[in-house]
Amino acid sequence: MPEGEARNQGRRITIDPITRLEGHGKIEVFLDPEGSVERAFFQIPELRGFEKFAQGRPAEDMPQITSRICGVCPTAHHMASTKALDALYRVTPPPAAKKIRELFYSAFVAEDHALHLYFLGGPDFIVGPQAPAAERNVLGVIAKVGVEVGKKVIGARRKLREMMTAIGGKAVHPVLGLAGGVARPIHASEQEKIKEVAKETVDFATFTLETFTKLVLQKSEYVDLIRSDAFTHRTFYMGMVDQANRVNFYDGAVRVVTAEGKEWAKFAPEKYLDYIAEHVEPWSYVKFAYLKPLGWKGFSEGPESSVYCVAPLARLNAAESMATPLAQEAYQHYLAALGGKPVHHTLANHWARAIELIYAAERLKQLADDPEITDSVIRTLPTEVPREGIGVVEAPRGTLIHHYQTDEKGIIQKANMIVATQNNAARIAMSVEKAAKSLISKGKVSEGILNMVEMAFRAYDPCHGCATHSLPGSMPLMVRVHDHQGNVQATLRRDWDGSICRT
């Protein structure tokens, strides 16, 4: 990709686009003559080639194949793909199949949210953003919450995984979803165990919110940080809801609300192309999703914006309530504490995640207790000739879309995928620029900028593929600051020991 250009106030800014060799994210900051931030550009390598990869493949293989795209949320891809097959073959799964899918999916979201909250978002809040870098990691969290709580998290995760393995064959790449149903029923003999795991997960989820409340929400400095302007953006919010406008991870309509909290759109998944378009900046591989009817209006917020975001914060804004009692109680308390809907504070994603963990656990229990879950009718065989199918779910990190067009034999001709992170890409870029502007002035670059950017990053938890798997696993971010003549003034990068390397 050739050098990208951007224009700001008439001045040409040249940015080196990120190359494939770079295993890190890059933030290029350009200063004005006074040493303040003129613009900041955020780049991160992302997966490419999905359409070409999908072409020529049988669509029925896609739930298995696409679950391998991401090592963190394979179940989300599996489920979105499965639902795309339902639509492709115009087949409706029987009630038990839908419930089995949603039960499995609720377990996945619960496990994922738990891990994120304690071990990944935890370093920012449970340990604290001012703590030394060497402590702001999972070990620092364990030091604060105690080994017993750490073991509790691992134990809860293990039980959910074992249950998922029993239902889906494998927890990580489940053999579960088929066009029109699922691969196997849940037997009556299994139901008691599932109910037990579900109840324990509810207990664990409520314990988690209590822990988060004690360690974070009762500390004014953390609540101030959550509310701080540096991490606040007034954009649109998108999430999947059921018929009563309550959060649903597995199925429903996609609802979008304005920055004032009014419903702007509510559409069936198959209509997504009427509402979502992708904008490409010349300086980045990343595609920035925006609300199509409004047109691309740049990285802006407020009434003139067409930027939206997804994930826990957005879901709780896009919905009117939570579908289960404990989650609803927690939701009401959250809104009251943060000044009502919509909540614009990016760091509140962690709190929203704790509420969603409770919902996922309660929903898991509802489905586990449902007598229909052991029904033997778990598949409607497809009979229609396939044409086009779109499947949408709420991945833990936000709305995920799979779209396939096939020939009459079900071989993919065209395919598209929008991952949660593309939905958030514009807002992430804005968060990075805002962090840069608040931490760089008169040419002085505070090392705290890396912390601030990483904190925003963790709240969104973007699912870029670059180092999802490759070592070191932790993907470093590099911040490079250019003076107003374009010369590199400073480069900051985090080393493997957590310390910041500055050149």
Place this chain on the structure above:
Amino acid sequence: MTPLIRVLCLGNELLADDALGLVAAEELRRRFPHLDVIFTTDSGFHLLDYLSDCTLLVVVDSIQTGQVPGGTLLVFPNADMQSPSGPSPHYVGLFETLQLGRKLVLPVPEEVIILAVEAVDCLTLGGEMHPAVKSAVGLVAELVGEIIRCMKPAATEQAVALADCLHRAFETVSARYAPGRLVLA
């Protein structure tokens, strides 16, 4: 005591050079049928599921440092290093997982070595492995073979410490290749 050795190969066969782990696992199983070899696409804290019942863990994976040519084999003799608090939960890696396991007194191997091959492209879905990366698979297998031979001596020989074993294995295999093909990190 003879160590219980496991080779844990990490990778994603859909992502070009990230298929290294899978290809390496197949080659290791072919050369050493009795060796405990696991391949997984799991990442982050899910790796906890693979750490019990072994005392020496050899991890094989791709890496992108951008500092060495593609296909270079980087050997990390001590995987107990601190890892940075990553910018995103997607990037929690092996190091933090090991540290978490140790802190929670979970069954975690006493010793961990990492064999990481510098990748060229891990982002293209359905992409081919770069020839230099593919050729490193044999290198990985040779090094693992030398480590096993050293760590599991015959009954009449004395046990050798891992650090010495790794050093010997590294020297032996390095000598067969151009300088810089293997790097001791």
